[in-house]
Amino acid sequence: MIDLAEAIGLVEAAARPLGPRRVALASADGLRLAAAIAADGDSPPWDRAMMDGFAVRDADIVPDGVTELDVVVDLAAGDVTALPIPPGCCARIMTGAPLPAGADAVVPVECALDGTAGTHAGGRVRLRDGRYRAGQHVARRGTAFRRGQVVLPEGTVLSPAAIGLAVEAGATHVVVAAPPRVAILATGSELVPPDSIPAHGQTRNSNGPMIAAAVRAAGGEAVALGSVGDRPEAIRAAVAMGLAADILVLSGGVSAGDLDLVPEAFAACGVAEVFHKVRMKPGKPVWFGRRARGDGQTLVFGLPGNPASSLVCFELFVRPALAILRGLAPRHWHLPRVRGVLSAAARGAGDRPVYAPCRVHASGTGYAVEPLAWSGSSDLVGLAVAEGLMVLPAGSGTLPAGTEVDVVIRTGDGG
Amino acid sequence: MIDLAEAIGLVEAAARPLGPRRVALASADGLRLAAAIAADGDSPPWDRAMMDGFAVRDADIVPDGVTELDVVVDLAAGDVTALPIPPGCCARIMTGAPLPAGADAVVPVECALDGTAGTHAGGRVRLRDGRYRAGQHVARRGTAFRRGQVVLPEGTVLSPAAIGLAVEAGATHVVVAAPPRVAILATGSELVPPDSIPAHGQTRNSNGPMIAAAVRAAGGEAVALGSVGDRPEAIRAAVAMGLAADILVLSGGVSAGDLDLVPEAFAACGVAEVFHKVRMKPGKPVWFGRRARGDGQTLVFGLPGNPASSLVCFELFVRPALAILRGLAPRHWHLPRVRGVLSAAARGAGDRPVYAPCRVHASGTGYAVEPLAWSGSSDLVGLAVAEGLMVLPAGSGTLPAGTEVDVVIRTGDGG
Incomplete structure (x- = not known):
């Protein structure tokens, strides 16, 4: 088990900006050209x-x-x-x-x-x-542009006009700084699809849609792989599929029991472990590794299956990785933090820093931090209305109202 | 032919904010709930x-x-x-x-x-x-929430956590303030799909992808209907399909000749004309009308077929309509304008105000406006790298360097 700051540092050290990628023009809105587009004919093509x-x-x-x-x-x-x-x-x-x-x-x-x-x-x-x-x-033929002429130089942002011009110039695909592809997979034999009525013992796969939305909000392209039961071959097959992406985010199956098949599947698929378990609450069982792919790599995150843990780990570990792959500057890697003063007492955990949902209000010249009711790592109710995650340091016990704490602000996409 | 300000006023008067709409949760990222979500069971559902x-x-x-x-x-x-x-x-x-x-x-x-x-x-x-x-x-069963409990109140923005919670609560669809649906259709027997090699006399349909990107950038949902040839029945059938959307944007077929079948098709489909032809360059032939649909309506824009005209008309007419349907405040209806000083001479048109592509540079305490080379309504090259459209007033002839002009700034989505 390592400290959170060390774990985040290991993720930052492993992540590399992606090279340019060829994408269909139809899904290139707002992206930046990494290669110029030259016209395949004159425009107008005739008088x-x-x-x-x-x-x-x-x-x-x-x-x-x-x-x-x-x-x-x-x-x-x-x-x-x-x-x-x-x-x-x-x-x-x-x-x-x-x-x-x-x-x-x-x-x-x-x-x-x-x-x-x-x-x-x-x-x-x-x-x-x-x-x-x-x-x-x-x-007259060729008065707008000539065959072979560069009509869109490298670096152009694909505005609507640029997209129209690219079509005219004959480009169906463009080389751009494209959003990282993030494969999303949930494990657990108890999981059923989001639109199912769960039987006794079953749970809807809420992590899949939640993490997909978090990926899109952080500027990634979510590739939903659904859920897979707790069978070694099934998990290995799904992980192998996910390794085609730039990042694989898996949830579930990383804690301590004998059905925790995920680290085994990672190893079987050649994913090298960087860390497993981090001193934090929620999210302790989080797993991180990497696997070479062509001349690049896939970053692999094994998040805990409980939804609140999963989302907190996403924000702390996956978000900076995504930002680095996108080529963003370090100031955009993490969600912003503010200092604020607790408006009510909040209970920490003895051994680990706690990230718990809160509201944040302007108060005088600073911020008041209002803890939200939260029953733990499987409870999304507080998180869904939270404006931030308050950070209760390790070893702090119960913090009385008036204590100053850090708050990670959960709005904004960091880009 | 009416003046531009009058035409814009008629569009603003015709547009109405949309009511809430039921959409699949999977496409509801970041939207605002217009109806609360109550849980269909306890969470956890059992101990x-x-x-x-x-x-x-x-x-x-x-x-x-x-x-x-x-x-x-x-x-x-x-x-x-x-x-x-x-x-x-x-x-x-x-x-x-x-x-x-x-x-x-x-x-x-x-x-x-x-x-x-x-x-x-x-x-x-x-x-x-x-x-x-x-x-x-x-x-313990029900410690996160109880069956029937409102877990996401009306007005909640669907963050990733809220999406996860909505899945847990059994919501597959949500009632939200949804983006307006904009059907996009191009007319012209000369048009071929964007990925084709045009034969002599043919032109790639660049308006379709361009207007779709403009719709998305302005917060709408683009529904691409492709292109249709200059046959009355084909145009009527395509228009009828487009009338299922909140806005129908058609390009081509609105100028003066006997193949200008579009106004006829609009009339045949029950679309009431509000205006046809506006004193502006490019974009003079623009057509606008409306048709009742259920207890709402479809706004119908017939844009000129030349791509530069089409895009300028989109920005001046369709963008404010979209903003109003989205329920945005008036300050977000139009692209922002600045005043700047021409850094080179620019030629206006005697009878109509001209909207022409330019770059805008900070200069002293104001802006310098650099006209871009532009061969007219079919030329997207200047528009693709433009930062704005400079407005050259009617009757102004050639404006010398140093003249102060308005510039419509083309970045930002207005929301």
């Missing part, structure tokens, strides 16, 4: 009509007068023609369609005279465009 | 062993001495027995298992003497527990 109207030849237009032209083809968006527009002719064209060869400009449909606005191929249109400029209402 | 060891009868324990007991049953987590523990006997029990009838307390496995720690049913165990207290290492 494109920017108005609905008639694609004309500059030379045919009568300045400040009326131009009469034969309409030889109808071009909607998506339509193309291989035939050039002959002199004295035009194409009916819709916004977004490629300008046909021979044509230089678009005269808007509003400029058609004498009811000829609806003229289609085979008809004759009369146009007056007093403000006509050569090449008007055409977006 | 639960909190250590691995032996479930004993208080009366059998020899204080400060050695207690010898027959082990009559082995109970792992998930195991139950209907038989009570007789006097002079005990059960081998694992953490998380229900305490059998007759037993009062758990003696940890570490207290077994003379190598009897591994004793199973049929054997005899010798125990010495110097710190024995009646009822120790048992979490």
